[in-house]
Amino acid sequence: MFRGSMVALVTPMKADTSIDWQALHDLVDWHLEQGTHGIVAVGTTGESPTLAIDEHIDVIRRVVDQVAGRVPVIAGTGANSTTEAVELTKAAKDVGVDACLLVTPYYNKPSQDGLYQHYAHVAQTVDIPQILYNVPSRTAVDLKPQTVGRLSRYPNIIGIKEATGDLARLTHLKPLVVPGFILLSGDDETAFDFLKHGGHGEISVTANVAPAQVARMCDLIADGELEAAKSIHDALMPLHKSLFLEANPIPVKWVLEQMGKCESTLRLPLTRLDPKFQRAVKEAMQRCRLM
Known part of the structure; x- marks a missing residue:
């Protein structure tokens, strides 16, 4: 069920930083049309640290309702407080998500x-499928393989x-x-090799702006068409790199704005992409035929 390209969906916002519900609706529709295999709502790319709990759950609810079972919906419910993580996970279960993604306590x-x-x-408190999330570059803690085991x-x-x-x-x-434990890449630059060597899918930032390409790459790997999959991965590499010139999701929201999908608004302390990076990101967009 949890395989292939699962987009770490941004949370679109208006200029006043309120959530742009129409843009969210349109993004979900676009991902369904483009072949994205699953949607992660309000993960860290969705700016979970700056959303209030009621906003957090409302975004998840709306995505679940709109998707209506066509692809899996995973809710970001991690927190640096175990009590808050339980609260978010319970609320996500109540609105009907398929699983929850819990980042390590930062x-x-x-x-x-x-x-x-x-x-x-x-896990003992909330009976819903849960996916661990290890990203030590952002959380300052590394979930070691022995602990995962x-x-x-x-x-x-x-x-x-x-x-x-x-x-x-x-x-x-x-x-x-x-056996059967699902291994997902959370790093677009190395996702091809991760899947080639036995990973089951990826939760992707790049899929926000190139959903069809990332989904196609994952499908090709699953079918054993590694050469064709690698050609897509290599073509997307400039984008993978440029989307992390500043902290995620700063660059990806700027790209979405250039594509006319949503504004590049973020909530403080995140700010709009620095002009010194905009040329490089635009060049990556051109090379990947996003504009």
Whole structure:
């Protein structure tokens, strides 16, 4: 069920930073038309840290209602407070998501035992499929493979989004997790190799702006058409790189604005893409035929 290209969907906002519900609706429709295999609503790319809890759940509800079961919807429900993560996960379950994605508790820098207890508590408290999310470059804590292996024994902890970009992690994880545990890339630059070596899919930032290409690459890998898949991956590489010239989702929202999909508005402390990066991002867009 959770495979292929799953977009880490942005949360579009108007100039006054209120949520742009029409743009959100149009983006979801576009992804369904373009072949995206799944949608992650209000993950970290969706600016979850700056959305109020009622906004957070409202975005998830609207995406679930609009998708209407056509593709899986995963809700970002991670927090650096275990209590808040439980609250968000319960609320996401109530509005009908297929699974929840829980980023490691950021800033706190818990030990591996603290991480284990955090995820175990959420899994024991809320009966819904849950996906771990490891992105140490943003959270300052690394969920080690041995801890993932222990957590994979919980029936409703079904997979991990691994965003270190370290392909060796895949090799380390495979023998430690239970059979059927889902391995998802969270790094567009290395996603092709991750999937080629046995990953099941990716949660992608690039899919926000090139959904058909990323979905096609994933389909080709699943069909064993590696050469064709690699050609798509290589063609998208300028975009993969340019979308991280500043902190995500600053560049991807700017690209969406250039494409006429939504405004590039973000909530503070994030700000619009610095003009010094705009030329490089625009050149990547041109090379990838997005404009």
